Amino acid sequence: MSEQEDNIVLYSAADGVAVITMNRPEYNNAQNGRMTYLLDDAFKRAVADDEVKVIVLRGAGKHFSAGHDIGTPGRDVHLSQDRVTMWYDHANKPGAEFLYVREAEAYLGMCRRWREIPKPVIAEVQGACIAGGLMLAWVCDLIVASEDAFFSDPVVRMGIPGVEYFAHPFEMPPRIAKEFLFTGHKMSAQRAYELHMVNRIVPRAMLSDEVNALAQEIAKMPRLGLALTKQAINFAEDQQGKRATMDAAFAWHHFTHAQNELVSGDRLSGYDGRKMAAENKAKDK
Ligand code: ZN
Numbered sequence: 001m002s003e004q005e006d007n008i009v010l011y012s013a014a015d016g017v018a019v020i021t022m023n024r025p026e027y028n029n030a031q032n033g034r035m036t037y038l039l040d041d042a043f044k045r046a047v048a049d050d051e052v053k054v055i056v057l058r059g060a061g062k063h064f065s066a067g068h069d070i071g072t073p074g075r076d077v078h079l080s081q082d083r084v085t086m087w088y089d090h091a092n093k094p095g096a097e098f099l100y101v102r103e104a105e106a107y108l109g110m111c112r113r114w115r116e117i118p119k120p121v122i123a124e125v126q127g128a129c130i131a132g133g134l135m136l137a138w139v140c141d142l143i144v145a146s147e148d149a150f151f152s153d154p155v156v157r158m159g160i161p162g163v164e165y166f167a168h169p170f171e172m173p174p175r176i177a178k179e180f181l182f183t184g185h186k187m188s189a190q191r192a193y194e195l196h197m198v199n200r201i202v203p204r205a206m207l208s209d210e211v212n213a214l215a216q217e218i219a220k221m222p223r224l225g226l227a228l229t230k231q232a233i234n235f236a237e238d239q240q241g242k243r244a245t246m247d248a249a250f251a252w253h254h255f256t257h258a259q260n261e262l263v264s265g266d267r268l269s270g271y272d273g274r275k276m277a278a279e280n281k282a283k284d285k
Pocket of ligand 1: 257
């Protein structure tokens with residue numbers, strides 16, 4: 001691993017709104033393990049601060065997030081982390097156990113934990129929101145996108161049935177979710193809006209102002225009212241099968257990581273960030 005990057009997650013809070021910023025713009029905010037745990041720290045800080053009523057999650061630079069880090073110099077999947085769920089350390093485990101344990105904690109576990117944050121969270125999405133980026137946007141309660149935002153989950157190319165937080169059939173109608181996954185094509189902000197996956201679309205230059213105004217408005221509501229409203233709607237989604245679907249999909253997801261390793265010797269079927277980006281570009285030309 002290269003020397004540790006500084007300030008890869010930024011935090012600020014004012015007027016009832018905490019703003020958490022992924023700050024690896026040179027890597028399109030690819031999420032390495034360190035960023036994941038720093039995001040968790042930032043969310044905890046915002047939850048603990050009684051002055052904070054609403055949380056905004058955003059990405060610095062041109063893109064919200066290109067997904068999980070599968071190829072920057074700061075990739076750190078092999079490192080132990082100070083875990084937040086009751087899973088044991090993945091780093092010294094053999095075979096399929098290594099990635100299953102890591103993703104149970106750092107991907108599915110973290111995303112579920114963040115979905116349950118007892119304060120409204122708004123995703124501010126510009127540019128690319130790909131794969132692991134989708135997971136972060138989807139755990140937020142509201143999504144405000146700029147006109148140039150786009151969404152995609154191209155991991156079926158690796159032989160894997162979608163990202164670990166498998167919310168696709170809840171974020172869009174099932175037939176559209178299949179097309180989204182089968183093709184790996186980009187979905188425009190406009191299409192995502194039509195499908196009710198995003199709440200609002202605004203010009204890029206107005207994105208942060210729009211999100212801030214929305215956050216300020218929500219921040220005037222009572223804290224417990226907001227928390228319980230969020231719980232009620234999340235509960236309804238889980239009654240519709242969201243949580244159970246993710247449990248099943250996570251097992252299938254890990255069957256394919258293991259299958260990839262058996263067949264090609266690589267859990268990601270030989271793909272890294274560069275190769276995925278090149279094939280995404282060719283597809284969406
Ligand atoms: Zn995975």
